[in-house]
Amino acid sequence: MAAERARRYVAAVANRRVAPDEQDLAALARFHESFPMEQVDPREVLAMLDEVGSPATVASTGGRYFGFVIGGTLPAAVAASWLAAAWDQNAALRVMSPVAAELEEITLRWVCEALGLPADCQGGLVTCATMANFTALLAARHALLAKAGWNVAQDGLFGAPPIDVVVGTEAHVSILKALSLAGFGAKRVTVVDADSQGRMRAGRLPKLSDRTILCLQAGNVNTGSFDPAAEICPQAKAQGAWVHVDGAFGLWANVSPKYRHLTAGFAEADSWATDAHKWPNVGYDSGIVIVRDPIALRAALTLNAAYLEPSARREPMHHTPEASRRARGVELWAALKSLGRAGLCALIERTCAHAQRFAAGLRAAGFEVLNEVVINQVLVSFGSAEITREIIRRIQDEGTCWCGATVSQGKTAMRISVSSWATTESDVERSLEAMIRIARAAL
Numbered sequence: 001m002a003a004e005r006a007r008r009y010v011a012a013v014a015n016r017r018v019a020p021d022e023q024d025l026a027a028l029a030r031f032h033e034s035f036p037m038e039q040v041d042p043r044e045v046l047a048m049l050d051e052v053g054s055p056a057t058v059a060s061t062g063g064r065y066f067g068f069v070i071g072g073t074l075p076a077a078v079a080a081s082w083l084a085a086a087w088d089q090n091a092a093l094r095v096m097s098p099v100a101a102e103l104e105e106i107t108l109r110w111v112c113e114a115l116g117l118p119a120d121c122q123g124g125l126v127t128c129a130t131m132a133n134f135t136a137l138l139a140a141r142h143a144l145l146a147k148a149g150w151n152v153a154q155d156g157l158f159g160a161p162p163i164d165v166v167v168g169t170e171a172h173v174s175i176l177k178a179l180s181l182a183g184f185g186a187k188r189v190t191v192v193d194a195d196s197q198g199r200m201r202a203g204r205l206p207k208l209s210d211r212t213i214l215c216l217q218a219g220n221v222n223t224g225s226f227d228p229a230a231e232i233c234p235q236a237k238a239q240g241a242w243v244h245v246d247g248a249f250g251l252w253a254n255v256s257p258k259y260r261h262l263t264a265g266f267a268e269a270d271s272w273a274t275d276a277h278k279w280p281n282v283g284y285d286s287g288i289v290i291v292r293d294p295i296a297l298r299a300a301l302t303l304n305a306a307y308l309e310p311s312a313r314r315e316p317m318h319h320t321p322e323a324s325r326r327a328r329g330v331e332l333w334a335a336l337k338s339l340g341r342a343g344l345c346a347l348i349e350r351t352c353a354h355a356q357r358f359a360a361g362l363r364a365a366g367f368e369v370l371n372e373v374v375i376n377q378v379l380v381s382f383g384s385a386e387i388t389r390e391i392i393r394r395i396q397d398e399g400t401c402w403c404g405a406t407v408s409q410g411k412t413a414m415r416i417s418v419s420s421w422a423t424t425e426s427d428v429e430r431s432l433e434a435m436i437r438i439a440r441a442a443l
């Protein structure tokens with residue numbers, strides 16, 4: 001029954017309106033009932049979930065969803081998640097799930113290979129890039145303070161030698177959240193100027209030291225731009241700083257010979273955060289943290305108790321903030337195996353080509369594209385902030401496609417992020433037609 005209903009959903013998703021309509025949203029009221037006193041037949045539960053829930057989803061697995069940076073899950077990843085749900089494995093320790101531990105180890109190796117990172121790095125599978133940034137910062141904090149003779153796990157942060165943190169003006173907000181979670185307040189952070197595309201200006205870096213964490217970005221959420229890591233990393237490393245890279249989606253450009261130049265220099269860093277639920281189109285939640293020094297990651301995160309005896313092999317739980325969790329590596333493995341390097345490269349290049357087509361089509365229609373379209377992100381202005389916001393609202397309401405708004409370098413823009421394997425040329429043409437028609441009617 002679940003398979004049948006899911007199959008129907010998947011078959012219809014390409015042709016339905018992208019955002020749910022008012023009626024479908026209003027029907028969600030049916031869920032608002034008191035906690036049932038009696039048991040309900042699971043078939044009835046599932047039927048209600050499908051009948052009320054499915055129409056109120058956003059069709060982000062269809063080909064015409066361009067909001068945020070949201071990939072559509074790959075068939076192999078969905079299928080693997082069904083099997084993994086039936087397995088219901090706890091991926092905390094190898095003894096709890098040998099298959100989960102093994103697949104995690106293998107996929108982390110594959111991810112390092114895809115991103116061009118050293119093969120002997122260690123990593124963990126977390127919920128999202130925000131948590132991956134946070135986890136990497138915990139490792140950085142632990143390692144830098146240990147070098148200064150301070151054990152943060154034992155002695156905490158009060159009274160610890162100060163650590164300086166340096167970020168770019170356009171660092172993603174998740175870095176700021178991760179820094180605050182890790183005990184580095186916003187006021188302690190030195191912010192380095194960015195250029196017109198949001199790239200950190202290498203010439204404006206302050207003096208760094210072995211008590212500095214420098215956060216670089218591979219893939220600006222608005223423009224798609226990359227900080228000049230090849231210029232910055234060697235200087236930062238020479239001064240003893242810990243370099244962390246937020247590469248939530250951009251780092252995956254490394255799999256394509258056409259776009260690899262953008263990721264030059266990032267492999268010299270000490271830690272990296274990325275998401276497989278963005279560009280590689282694995283289902284949620286699929287954040288990945290990778291750290292060059294495996295000891296730094298483990299020292300920050302190891303959990304010991306007599307009943308949680310580790311094996312001699314890598315233990316997943318010692319590489320993430322969580323203990324019990326689902327076996328995220330299963331879907332990641334299935335997605336990467338089904339794509340192979342060639343499929344992943346084709347996905348990256350295809351979505352970038354679609355972004356170029358959007359930019360060209362919108363420019364040809366007389367609208368201003370605000371960014372250099374270096375990867376899969378396009379920013380378009382339809383005129384004033386008010387007009388641009390009104391046109392975005394109408395595009396969302398009309399339902400052919402979905403794009404969100406942003407403000408980039410003081411200008412309000414519509415963001416087009418082409419991140420799904422499912423987007424076809426005809427999806428792009430259909431969406432362009434709708435955008436241009438709606439924008440012209442509004443002007």
Ligand SMILES: Cc1ncc(COP(=O)(O)O)c(C=O)c1O
Nearest residue numbers: 069128129130172174221248275
């Ligand atoms: C550069 C960057 N970092 C971090 C994030 C946060 O990702 P998540 O929602 O998976 O935590 C995003 C989201 O788009 C991003 O673009």
